[in-house]
Amino acid sequence: MKKLINKPEDYVDEVLEGMALAHPESFVIGGSTGRMLHRPAPVSGKVGVVSGGGFGHIPVFAGYVGEGLLDACAVGDVFASPDMNPMLEAIQFADTGKGVLCVVGNYGGDRMNFDMACEMAEMEDIACARVIVADDVAAAGPEESHKRRAVAGFVLVTKVAGAAAAAGKSLTEVTELAQRAADNLRSIGVALTSCTVPQAGKPTFQIADDEMEIGMGIHGEPGVRRGKLRPVNDICDEMIDLLLADKPMAQGSRVALLINGLGATPAEELYLVFRRAKARVEAEGARIAFHLVGNYATAMEMAGASISVLHLDDALEELLKAPASNPFWKA
Amino acid sequence: MKKLINKPEDYVDEVLEGMALAHPESFVIGGSTGRMLHRPAPVSGKVGVVSGGGFGHIPVFAGYVGEGLLDACAVGDVFASPDMNPMLEAIQFADTGKGVLCVVGNYGGDRMNFDMACEMAEMEDIACARVIVADDVAAAGPEESHKRRAVAGFVLVTKVAGAAAAAGKSLTEVTELAQRAADNLRSIGVALTSCTVPQAGKPTFQIADDEMEIGMGIHGEPGVRRGKLRPVNDICDEMIDLLLADKPMAQGSRVALLINGLGATPAEELYLVFRRAKARVEAEGARIAFHLVGNYATAMEMAGASISVLHLDDALEELLKAPASNPFWKA
Numbered sequence: 077m078k079k080l081i082n083k084p085e086d087y088v089d090e091v092l093e094g095m096a097l098a099h100p101e102s103f104v105i106g107g108s109t110g111r112m113l114h115r116p117a118p119v120s121g122k123v124g125v126v127s128g129g130g131f132g133h134i135p136v137f138a139g140y141v142g143e144g145l146l147d148a149c150a151v152g153d154v155f156a157s158p159d160m161n162p163m164l165e166a167i168q169f170a171d172t173g174k175g176v177l178c179v180v181g182n183y184g185g186d187r188m189n190f191d192m193a194c195e196m197a198e199m200e201d202i203a204c205a206r207v208i209v210a211d212d213v214a215a216a217g218p219e220e221s222h223k224r225r226a227v228a229g230f231v232l233v234t235k236v237a238g239a240a241a242a243a244g245k246s247l248t249e250v251t252e253l254a255q256r257a258a259d260n261l262r263s264i265g266v267a268l269t270s271c272t273v274p275q276a277g278k279p280t281f282q283i284a285d286d287e288m289e290i291g292m293g294i295h296g297e298p299g300v301r302r303g304k305l306r307p308v309n310d311i312c313d314e315m316i317d318l319l320l321a322d323k324p325m326a327q328g329s330r331v332a333l334l335i336n337g338l339g340a341t342p343a344e345e346l347y348l349v350f351r352r353a354k355a356r357v358e359a360e361g362a363r364i365a366f367h368l369v370g371n372y373a374t375a376m377e378m379a380g381a382s383i384s385v386l387h388l389d390d391a392l393e394e395l396l397k398a399p400a401s402n403p404f405w406k407a
Numbered sequence: 408m409k410k411l412i413n414k415p416e417d418y419v420d421e422v423l424e425g426m427a428l429a430h431p432e433s434f435v436i437g438g439s440t441g442r443m444l445h446r447p448a449p450v451s452g453k454v455g456v457v458s459g460g461g462f463g464h465i466p467v468f469a470g471y472v473g474e475g476l477l478d479a480c481a482v483g484d485v486f487a488s489p490d491m492n493p494m495l496e497a498i499q500f501a502d503t504g505k506g507v508l509c510v511v512g513n514y515g516g517d518r519m520n521f522d523m524a525c526e527m528a529e530m531e532d533i534a535c536a537r538v539i540v541a542d543d544v545a546a547a548g549p550e551e552s553h554k555r556r557a558v559a560g561f562v563l564v565t566k567v568a569g570a571a572a573a574a575g576k577s578l579t580e581v582t583e584l585a586q587r588a589a590d591n592l593r594s595i596g597v598a599l600t601s602c603t604v605p606q607a608g609k610p611t612f613q614i615a616d617d618e619m620e621i622g623m624g625i626h627g628e629p630g631v632r633r634g635k636l637r638p639v640n641d642i643c644d645e646m647i648d649l650l651l652a653d654k655p656m657a658q659g660s661r662v663a664l665l666i667n668g669l670g671a672t673p674a675e676e677l678y679l680v681f682r683r684a685k686a687r688v689e690a691e692g693a694r695i696a697f698h699l700v701g702n703y704a705t706a707m708e709m710a711g712a713s714i715s716v717l718h719l720d721d722a723l724e725e726l727l728k729a730p731a732s733n734p735f736w737k738a
Contacts, residue, residue: 078600087675344462
């Protein structure tokens with residue numbers, strides 16, 4: 077296991093400590109167990125937006141605490157859902173009387189624990205809403221889209237929710253906009269190498285030196301096809317074809333495009349993915365109205381990339397382009 | 408070779424194209440061979456600041472073209488110096504009558520070609536100055552510091568030079584400030600894995616699964632010690648000790664700290680490096696007045712990190728903190 081870490085059992089807490097030390101203007105460690113990251117102070121007069129999930133995907137999830145993004149975030153162990161308690165503490169922190177939206181990745185533990193946390197919060201008269209992000213088209217067909225995992229597109233839903241809340245919209249409105257983003261979002265990944273969970277100490281899966289896996293999830297969940305590595309243009313074409321088959325791009329429409337690195341892929345290669353993806357979007361007669369290229373949702377040292385497409389309307393475009401201030405948000 | 412690329416011989420040009428397509432507000436491809444990246448238009452009334460170097464270190468070098476940073480940059484092949492011509496074209500682009508500072512990494516080809524480009528530019532009555540960045544303490548001892556390589560600290564010198572130019576200072580002043588930054592800068596790296604030059608097709612060097620190399624350069628140049636991988640705190644301590652041995656931190660002094668990922672190292676691990684480095688700086692009685700944590704100077708898919716320390720005075724601190732606008736500059 078080649079990692080720059082101390083003891084595996086200290087990994088999550090020490091990384092959170094490093095993040096909070098590096099960015100105190102964005103991140104404060106809170107909660108009864110130190111597994112809740114929040115902004116320096118709750119922001120009154122707006123809906124709270126929170127999330128939570130397993131660790132090892134920085135900036136997802138906790139790295140998106142910040143102005144115009146999340147107010148607080150529960151943090152689990154590596155690739156493991158946080159407990160209900162830090163989720164409840166995140167909700168309690170974020171609530172200033174206008175209610176709290178929970179942006180939740182479509183993973184069993186995250187959903188179940190957020191359901192419980194919301195129930196508990198509602199007993200304290202905190203209005204709660206949930207939006208589930210399930211953007212990975214590789215995880216299930218369109219008829220079973222509720223079974224899809226959350227991958228990098230999560231970041232775009234978070235931005236929409238955070239911006240809508242910062243704009244002073246009601247909980248109903250923020251929820252509707254975030255749900256609209258989630259509904260119009262599709263992602264697909266490709267993995268070239270495995271990642272290693274520190275406490276496991278060995279790679280999550282094996283993949284040959286000349287192989288890739290299209291559609292692999294950000295914890296190493298099986299994808300749609302394993303095969304020989306191909307030129308990046310061909311790989312992009314296969315990925316974009318899968319996205320288009322699931323939701324076509326109308327002539328004259330506009331999309332947000334997120335080209336995401338899984339952690340170990342050089343920036344150079346992400347720009348090659350962007351280059352091809354842009355050509356493909358334009359060949360559909362659509363237009364990229366907003367884009368990001370970089371490491372936005374990772375799987376530690378996994379090499380690979382993902383492409384997320386968010387089909388836009390005026391409201392979603394405006395919210396994506398609204399200002400946000402956070403160490404990892406760069407638009 | 409596990410890379411998301413097309414043909415190796417098209418790699419550099421296609422990546423540059425992707426960067427220019429993604430960030431047209433910052434990057435325009437220019438020069439007679441397409442190997443010069445420049446801002447959309449020259450900015451008159453200020454000193455021009457340019458650089459250039461081998462490819463495969465994005466954001467270094469060309470990724471720092473932008474407002475408050477570089478005006479133009481010459482781009483070589485992977486790990487190979489650019490020709491004199493794109494350097495001259497970068498200087499010609501950046502000059503608006505107040506002269507041009509070239510920020511040059513201490514590599515033989517880069518220095519020689521920039522010397523020639525400056526001579527040619529001076530024949531066109533463009534005043535040129537050069538500042539050489541040689542920050543890698545692993546490359547040579549203090550008595551031979553002129554033999555040191557440029558590594559990630561290059562980014563901090565570029566920021567100082569770009570900000571000084573944007574503030575309207577003269578070529579003499581910009582050069583003096585950038586030189587002061589270069590003189591007060593020290594870096595050291597650690598490599599965990601090799602990188603692969605696309606046209607070579609195989610790793611630049613071999614390193615065992617349980618080994619690291621302290622002091623390795625960003626092209627795989629030999630470091631000061633190869634040994635078993637250790638906990639990150641111990642690795643940081645060894646690196647910080649080498650930096651302190653070369654230039655101590657005075658009690659009450661302040662520094663800029665750059666924790667840099669070499670390309671394949673997860674953000675999580677960089678925060679562990681930051682956490683320890685911060686504790687060590689403070690144990691010296693010094694203070695971090697400015698810091699960056701992220702992938703600022705890479706070696707494609709090399710795993711590892713570097714620590715750069717810039718010893719600050721008021722002027723340097725102010726210039727580092729001055730606004731800049733660029734896809735890769737996030738402070």
